Structure formats: C-alpha cells, structure tokens
Amino acid sequence: MENYSSLERDVRDMRAYFGTGKTKEATWRESQLKALRKFLLENEDHIFKALNNDLGKHQVEAFRDEVGTLVKTLNLAIKSLKQWMAGKEAKLPRIALLSSAEIVPEPLGLVLIFSSWNFPFGLSLEPLIGAVAAGNSVVLKPSEMSPACSSLLTSVLPSYLDSNAIMIIQGGPSLGELLLKQTWDKIFFTGSARVGKIVMSAAAENLTPVSLELGGKCPALLDSLTSSWDREVLLLKVAVKRILVAKYGACAGQACIAIDYVLVENSFISTLLPLLKVWIKKMFGENPKGSNSIARIVNKQHFLRLKSLINDDPKVKESVVIGGSFDEDNLFIEPTILVDPPLDSAIMTEEIFGPLLPIITVEKIEDSVGFIKSRPKPLAIYAFTKNKSLQKRMLDETSSGSLVFNDAILQYVADTLPFGGVGESGFGKYHGKFSFDTFSHHKAVARRSYYTDFWFRFPPWTLNKLQLLEVAYNLDYIGMLLVILGLKGSKRRLINQDEKLHDKQF
C-alpha cells in the first residue's frame, strides 16, 4: 500500500514553491506546456498500450479521443498563452473618477485535480493544461480504476515536468479523503454526483471554489429527417452512424457525454432497427471483442452493474431486441439495443455508462421536449433533426451543459465552446480559454491619479454635495456642470433628522 505520510509535508512544500512566484512566470508555464506535449508525442505507444490494458480501447479511438485532443489543446494553449495572461482593459464611463481600470488574471495558488477512469489521460491532462497555463501549482490524482494509465502518469510524466510544482499521485478513496483534508485554492473534480457532493462538502470547510464535471443521462432524439429531396435515406444513414459511434464507439458507452438513450417516433422503429443492425455490423465488425473496435467494461463491478440493469428486471430483459450477451471473463458486452424498457426501471433512471442503448418511442417527436424537460439536466442533449421549429424548442425549452444538433460528442473537441454541466450534471466549465479562466482569479485593478478629486465625496454633508453626488452617480456630466455653476436647482431638501419622530429601537 502507498505510504502517504509525507503528503502533508509535500503539499506544504508545493505551496511554499508557489509562493516564490516561479509558476507565475510566462517562461515557466510555456516550458511545462511544451514538456506535456513532448510527453504525449514521445510516449504515444505506451499510452495506447495502457489504454488497451485498462479499457481495451483501440489505438485509433485512443488517439481520436485522448492523445489527439490533448495535443490540439496544448498547441492552442502554447500559442495563446501570452494573450490569455494579458490583462483586459475595463471600459470606463466618461465621468469616471478613475484614471484606468483593468482585469488582471492571476493563478489561484495550489490546485487539486481529480480525474476519472474512462478517459484517464484526457480527463487528467485537459484540466492540468489549464491549471499550468494559469500559473498554478498542481496535485493530480488519476483514478485507481485505470491502473495502467495512472501508473504511466505517475511514473513517466513527472520526469518531464517541474516536480516542485506539479505532483501526480496514485491511490484509491483513502488517498482521496486524505487529499480533501488539505487546503487547496481550487478543486477540479470529474466523476459521479455522489462523490461530487463529498468533494464540495469538504471544500466548503475552507471556502475552496470547485468545478464539478459530472454526468447524467444524455438523451438523443432522432427525427425522421425527411426533406423535399429524396435524401432521407442518406441523412438517416449518417445520423445512425453518428449515434452508434457516440454510444459504442465512445469507450463502449462509458463516457459522460455518450448518448445514454434515444427518443424516436414509434412509427419509425421498424425503419430504424434494421439500419442499426446493419451499421453495427459494418462499423464494429463480426468480432468486436477481438478487433477492439469496442472497448471493454472497466472492471467486474461495473460489468455486473450493467448486467443487472438488464437481467434483474424481466420487463427490461424482454425489451432487448439486439445483442444482450455478456462475456464476464473478458468484461465484454456486445452492442445491445432495447425498445421501450419501463420508464421507472433502473436502466431508465440511472446513468447507464455502458453499451446498452434503450430506444424510447413517443407519439410525436415533439413529445421529446417534454420528456427531456421533466428529467434532471444532463451534460449534453443531442437532437438529430432538420425541423427548425423543433430545433428552436430544444434550444429554448431544454437545459443542458451542451446542445448539439445532428451529431454527438463532437462538442468535446471545440475549443471555443465551454464544456461543463448545469444542475445535476455539475457546474464550472473548461476547454480552450475556459480552462485558463477556471483556474484563475480575475482581479479588478483600478488606478487613480492625485488630480481630479471631487470635493463632494467628503463630509460635512450639504445639500449642494448631495445634488452633486447624485448627478455624478448618474454619470450626468452636463448636470454636474450646471449644479456647480448654480444653474440647476433641485427638488431636494436636506432632511433634518431631529425633526422626524423615529422609533429608535436598539
């Protein structure tokens, strides 16, 4: 078992190191970002191997979802660092008494990042990039449930980075608890709502700000996609492919933004099911287990959880129309589709996080809006439709971290879009500049000269001063001039308190 006796001391040392100001320097930040990029490029094969070990991820999937996206983010951060670090001037009204005002970003200090097992590199390093770019010292705890990946992060990555300022530490829940007992300037957590509450409660003791990237049941609605041209078959094919890859192609559905379930009109089922069957085969092959085109379930506990979602409830089991076989030895579940399992069953009330796809039929596709609205706000909503009024209804009436039309998961790679949840799916956002901002304090800085002081700021208070203050606060430049020149009267009287009968109750 790991020995954490030096943890408190290490954290203290890191805080002292932050105090030297080293991590604030632009050159330091840039060097760390470049080192991170070097780590990814030099260890790509090891990363693929680790992901294969822990999750059975195919190399291409690993690149597409983890390595590739991280390199993209690093390139952006390195390019934009100076711009992000620069203060932003704050516009001042003409009459303002200040000579200048700006907003200056500064690091928060020592931050803690908890990441998750399903995208162990992505979810560890995306926040790390933001924290380092913002000039913080960082402690990163990757998930113990993806041990090969965590090991790679703890044993190889530190040799690339400044270990005085960045510490990567492996361990389970007891390490998590110990870490939460220390004092942090920010905690960034990716994981379940249950643990999110524990993290936030611990943070409350020190008024530590938190970002919580949680999950939820991300729904997709699939409209019939008819159009005046005879293209519906083509569009539907594209939609089906995108839906399938957003479920089975995303770590076998074990992704916070994977499609959890699909809503379609019940008249559409007969068209849809055969298409799904065909494309599952085309995309994942006859032997997905062997070809790694679909990842494995992370461990036995989750495997059994998923199995029981189907097997524990006979009505749910009956609703399986495609797939449904479980290989416990290999922790492999084949792509499974269900039609209309009961809405109160566990598979429809808990986040699935696996390769089981319920299809819920509705009378009219517009009913999806009400269906989604009545449930907790998810991390993402996917709407496959060309119907502009349905698109508007989805935009205006539903709430989610993100909303994507005619695709899924792709929002993850868009640097200009904030990535994060709302309500039960969490709060806080990151990616691109949002990562930098989330690990920064935006400090207001106002400067004045010794000239231009307005005497009416100071007592003794007179009616004249009251008038002047009022016009000044109303930013009424002309009015002020008039009052000073004695040309503007006022309906005001200065209230004399002695004349009023006040019930002073102490």
Next chain:
Amino acid sequence: MLSSTEVHEKQNKKESFNAEAASLLVKNLTATFASGKTRSYEWRASQLKALTKLLSDAHEQQIVDALYSDLSKPPLETVAYEIAMLKNSCKGALKELKRWMTSEKVKTSISTFPSTAEIVSEPLGVVLIISAWNYPFLLSLEPIIGAIAAGNAVVLKPSEVAPATSSLLAKLLGEYLDNSCIRVVEGAVDETSALLQQKWDKIFYTGNGRVARIVMAAAAKHLTPVVLELGGKSPAVVDSNIDLKVATRRIIAGKWCCNNGQACISPDYIITTKDYAPKLVDALKTELEKFYGKNPLESKDLSRIVNSNHFGRLTKLLDDEKLSGKIVFGGEKDESKLMISPTILLDVPRNSLMMREEIFGPLLPIITVDKLEESFDVINSGTKPLAAYLFTTNNKLKEQFVMNISAGGLVINDTALHLAINTLPFGGVGESGIGAYHGKFSFDAFSHKKAVLYRSFFGDAAIRYPPYTNTKMRLLKALIGGGLLGIIRALFGLS
C-alpha cells in the same frame, strides 16, 4: 413604523416559515419558472423598469428613514451609495439587456468542420439571495437586478439585523415586482436554515466567512453552485511620496464615510513606514476634525454601530491590553447611542485581537514597517482580502503591488471606488469569497452558458468511425492537430 397589529402579523408569519413552507415556496417558484414566464425579454425588462420606479423619488424618504432607523446612516450616504448606485445598475441593465441576452457566435475549427456554434445564456432557474445588514438595500437589490436580467425566479432573504430595511424591502418588492416569481422571506437563523435545506439552482450570499461555510455546505448537498461575497482585512499601504492631504481624505472616505467603517471594502488597517507614520497620523487627525468636527460622537454624518452585539465586539477589540497606550486619536464611546468615534491606533502589535479579525468598525490601526516593501509580506501573511489599497507615486512599487498582492480587487491611490465601476468584476478570492458580480458579471453569475453546436449532414468524415485503419489514423492525426498541409500529406499517404 409598523402598527402593533402589523408587528403581530409579521411575527405570526415568521413563526410559520419552516422547512415545509420553504419547500412549498420553492415548488411554486419552480413551477412558475418551468412555465417559461421569466425567460422573455418583456418580463425581464418589465421587472427592471418596476425596480427603477421603486427607486424613484416616491420612496426615497422611506428608504432613507429605514436605513436611518437600522444604522443611523446619514441620508446622503443612503442616497449616494444605496439608491443612486442601484439606479445606475438598473439603468445599465435595461440598456444592455438585449445585448446580454443575445447568444455569442463563436468560431469553429477544422476539427468540427462543417459546423456553426454559439454560446447561449440561459437562466439557472430558482435562485436564493441572502444579503447583509450594512448596505441592506444595495446588497439585496444589486444581485436581484442580475438574477432578473438573467431570467430567473428569485427568493430574497434580507438580513434581520437591519429590520426596518428588511420590512421595507418585503413591502416594496411585494408591491412593485411579480410575486409569482420574486419573493421576500424575512427572518433570522430558523428561516434561513429552512431555506438552505431546499434545492436551489444558485445561492448568492453576502456576509461573513463563518456563515458562508454553512451556506456552501448546505449547497453541496444539492450540488448547487454559489457566489460568496465575504470580507477580510483590506489593507491600505501608504508611501511617503504622495499628496498626503488627498490620500488622507480618500482613506477617510473609504473608512468612516462608508457606514462608519462597517463596509466589506473599508480599509481595515494601514501599513506605512515608521518614519512616515507621525505625518500620516497628523494629516488624519486634521482631516477627521474638518469632516466630523470636534465632537464626532455628535456628528450627524456618521453611521452608528449597528447593534449592541457589534458594539460589544468593537469595545473588546479596543480594550485589548496589547493596545494600551496605542490610541492616538478618538477612542470615545457612547453606548446609549451605540456610537464609537473615529479612532486611530499607532504601532498596533500584529498578534493583537484587532489584527486577527476583520474590524468592521471605526477603528483604524496603523502598522509600521522599516521599509515599505515589507508591507507585502505583512499582507501576504494573512488570508486574501476583498480589497487592497496602495498610495504611492512610485510606478515600480505599483507594478509590484499588482503582481504580488492577491485580493478581490486592488485600487491604487484611492479606496473603495472600484465598487462603483460596473465593468469591473466585484468579488473576492480565497477567504474573501467565490465568484463576482456587478454589471454584466451579475447577469453572468446567474446564467448558464450553454454550448450549442450545429452540425451539417454533409462532409461526414468516415475517418471518425470504425472499422479503424491506419489510413484513418493518419488522417485523424492531421485533422485534429495539423494544418492544411498536414491534411494534404495524409491524404496522399505522405505522412
């Protein structure tokens, strides 16, 4: 003032506001919010216009009276710092509302090509605002402006320590605003606890660190995001190369002209050099006498201490034996009027009670150092304050101050003024708080920024999908990371 029947009614109302009542309130507001009522521009603008009316001359006297009753606040302070600033905010919000509500189009890159994207601001839902007693009107309505502009339903819990203002707020908001969406719950610990047990979409709290921990712990149970506007010991560093008279007046303006030092951004203490301290003390004495006369306890231009609790707390700070002989000005008290005169102390020991907690009153300790640069260590040895001030003409010192002092906001050569600038975020860091507001920052504090991506069906890249091949791998690499050249090379199998 309230008649006896009104007081009795009020007390009955208070008794019945328990967890059940709070739950029902939230349920009702949630249903109203779900109906979409608060989302329209028309509704938001109508409420902001109603607030503007509320702040007009018609009620100015009532507001001044309430604040005078609660704090003996000079009418001019009320008009300038509570009413005028709010009017400004309302006006600004109305003017900018359409622009704030418009979604922000963002550029997309080749990694999501072809696509368009935007960031849409949407209301969080039903929010709880808990305000403080020192600027009870301002600290209640300023966040409400943001919450309404962002399209939320709101419950306001004003501070019971300023009861006349709390009553007035309940009355006026009840009269002017849409009661199906905006409500005031008056009360103290019990009512606040009942409210905190409920599930809110955001909690906005202004107050102290102790209660803030309780608020955040309650929020954690429901994963509710919070804004915490707290306080701290805001230092003012004074160099010797300044226009002393102007600097002194500005220090006084930020301290005693702001509710007699009971303001979260009042300069809490001063740091200056041993050599300069006597000059500073003399200047302060001179200006203080000009402002408040020879008998400041009688001055009409100073707020009183809010209640006997705080009066006792401040007395205890003064009675600390470590401070004997340190008072160089003032120190007069009148318990019957709950008045403490502007008091200056020189060479206060760092381990005295006064230097360990936020003073929040008319006592100004001066810490002396040998070299002014040492002041940075003094400040950094404490927790991060809400504000920090520096008076100097030395540009290098100014830049070092900005670089090395972490606080919610910094002002060079003045105090407190950044509060009035709507384009600056107002909030703390570390112990002084989480989040910020004012101007558009208020709108943002009460909004969810939803990422929206529109994808076309054309240009579908087969490389995204299994079966996975080496070619796809090369193309993916080029697409995600590389530029045009990389893509061309990959397409021609040259990479």
